[in-house]
Amino acid sequence: MAATETLTAERILQATEEVLRRHGPAKATVVDVARALGVSHGSVYRHFRTKAALREAVTKRWLDRTSEALDGIAGDGSRDPETRLRDWLAALFTAKRRKAGDDPELFATYSVLAGEQVGAVAEHIDELTEQVTRIVADGVAAGVFHSEDPAVSARAVFQATGRFHDPAYAGEWDRGEADADFAAAVDLLLRGLRA
Amino acid sequence: MAATETLTAERILQATEEVLRRHGPAKATVVDVARALGVSHGSVYRHFRTKAALREAVTKRWLDRTSEALDGIAGDGSRDPETRLRDWLAALFTAKRRKAGDDPELFATYSVLAGEQVGAVAEHIDELTEQVTRIVADGVAAGVFHSEDPAVSARAVFQATGRFHDPAYAGEWDRGEADADFAAAVDLLLRGLRA
DNA sequence: CGAATGACAGATTTCAATATCTGTCATTCG
DNA sequence: CGAATGACAGATATTGAAATCTGTCATTCG
Numbered sequence: 001m002a003a004t005e006t007l008t009a010e011r012i013l014q015a016t017e018e019v020l021r022r023h024g025p026a027k028a029t030v031v032d033v034a035r036a037l038g039v040s041h042g043s044v045y046r047h048f049r050t051k052a053a054l055r056e057a058v059t060k061r062w063l064d065r066t067s068e069a070l071d072g073i074a075g076d077g078s079r080d081p082e083t084r085l086r087d088w089l090a091a092l093f094t095a096k097r098r099k100a101g102d103d104p105e106l107f108a109t110y111s112v113l114a115g116e117q118v119g120a121v122a123e124h125i126d127e128l129t130e131q132v133t134r135i136v137a138d139g140v141a142a143g144v145f146h147s148e149d150p151a152v153s154a155r156a157v158f159q160a161t162g163r164f165h166d167p168a169y170a171g172e173w174d175r176g177e178a179d180a181d182f183a184a185a186v187d188l189l190l191r192g193l194r195a
Numbered sequence: 196m197a198a199t200e201t202l203t204a205e206r207i208l209q210a211t212e213e214v215l216r217r218h219g220p221a222k223a224t225v226v227d228v229a230r231a232l233g234v235s236h237g238s239v240y241r242h243f244r245t246k247a248a249l250r251e252a253v254t255k256r257w258l259d260r261t262s263e264a265l266d267g268i269a270g271d272g273s274r275d276p277e278t279r280l281r282d283w284l285a286a287l288f289t290a291k292r293r294k295a296g297d298d299p300e301l302f303a304t305y306s307v308l309a310g311e312q313v314g315a316v317a318e319h320i321d322e323l324t325e326q327v328t329r330i331v332a333d334g335v336a337a338g339v340f341h342s343e344d345p346a347v348s349a350r351a352v353f354q355a356t357g358r359f360h361d362p363a364y365a366g367e368w369d370r371g372e373a374d375a376d377f378a379a380a381v382d383l384l385l386r387g388l389r390a
Numbered sequence: 391c392g393a394a395t396g397a398c399a400g401a402t403t404t405c406a407a408t409a410t411c412t413g414t415c416a417t418t419c420g
Numbered sequence: 421c422g423a424a425t426g427a428c429a430g431a432t433a434t435t436g437a438a439a440t441c442t443g444t445c446a447t448t449c450g
Contacts, residue, residue: 030442041396043393045442045443050442156380181350188351188355192382192386193386225412235426236413237415238424
């Protein structure tokens with residue numbers, strides 16, 4: 001964190017993540033971030049108008065990491081839609097479960113941030129739902145799925161699997177039934193989608 | 196609340212509900228309950244060993260009211276299983292939404308209690324899932340549903356509709372999309388269940 | 391001149407003293 | 421005699437004064 005480098009939004013975001021990791025969401029202050037960077041807090045306010053804006057930017061970053069990883073699966077037109085949807089849902093569940101399990105405190109921290117940044121989360125969910133819509137639409141085009149409206153079906157699939165990606169349920173992802181429940185949910189939903 | 200009546204568990208539960216309604220979950224104390232009844236708090240402890248036990252009893256009562264209302268629909272063998280399942284899910288959603296909308300503070304209070312009483316909630320969920328299992332099993336018997344294991348399918352249906360009954364989502368039940376989302380979810384799940 | 395500072399007002403958080411609560415039990419009451 | 425009480429120890433919650441934080445802006449620095 002050499003104070004010699006120019007102060008950029010990017011460096012501030014990195015420092016903010018570090019402070020959040022160390023202090024948690026409640027105790028992470030703008031002053032802490034400035035301290036970590038060796039600058040005055042006034043300088044941070046030059047790049048982010050408010051603390052909320054800074055938190056939102058950090059949250060967006062974190063959410064985007066998930067979206068990008070899944071986009072590859074959703075966009076892979078070479079594989080059949082049913083497998084792709086199964087893989088996509090499994091990848092989402094696995095990624096969330098891993099994050100929650102590996103570093104529960106950091107996951108909890110970001111869950112709190114997500115709760116604050118309703119707008120950013122809504123956008124993220126829209127992105128993910130859009131990915132599912134693409135898979136469903138491909139399936140309809142290929143004649144393997146039935147759907148009046150792929151966007152509506154995708155939304156239903158995404159919401160119905162909420163238990164396996166919504167942080168509110170993170171506590172249940174460790175329990176033994178989780179995998180069986182997930183398999184049952186996916187099987188039922190895919191039966192519902194099949195032409 | 197005449198102090199002349201004998202002190203029964205039932206009277207204590209009624210007083211506790213009243214105190215919870217007035218003070219909310221954080222500020223409702225055993226001393227408050229005793230005060231409301233015009234007795235010493237020691238007397239309350241004669242009927243409930245701990246404050247947690249008292250809260251659990253109140254929570255169970257509240258949860259049971261929901262279960263009973265739905266049991267009638269689940270058990271009505273005269274109607275076809277698909278309609279029954281649709282009605283059951285709609286009744287659950289409507290009941291929850293009405294409670295949350297009519298008296299948001301009381302609903303929030305009971306949601307907090309439910310969060311404390313994980314055991315009681317688990318039992319309640321088992322009861323509800325059992326009701327769905329009955330409907331699914333009837334459907335399989337009648338040849339209108341397909342399911343390897345009605346209990347597993349019922350669990351999947353119940354969990355997949357969590358967004359429409361889990362208090363964690365109460366904030367979204369008012370939003371305009373809720374009804375369309377619910378309809379889409381139920382349609383997709385029923386397509387998945389049909390033989 | 392634009393980037394960074396730090397003093398400032400008002401809002402929020404922390405902390406320690408104080409008050410209240412939980413759960414027990416020897417005693418009282420009817 | 422069984423039901424109810426209230427004093428008590430330890431745990432928890434409330435309170436208000438002091439410390440810290442947020443966001444602004446006139447001033448300094450390079």
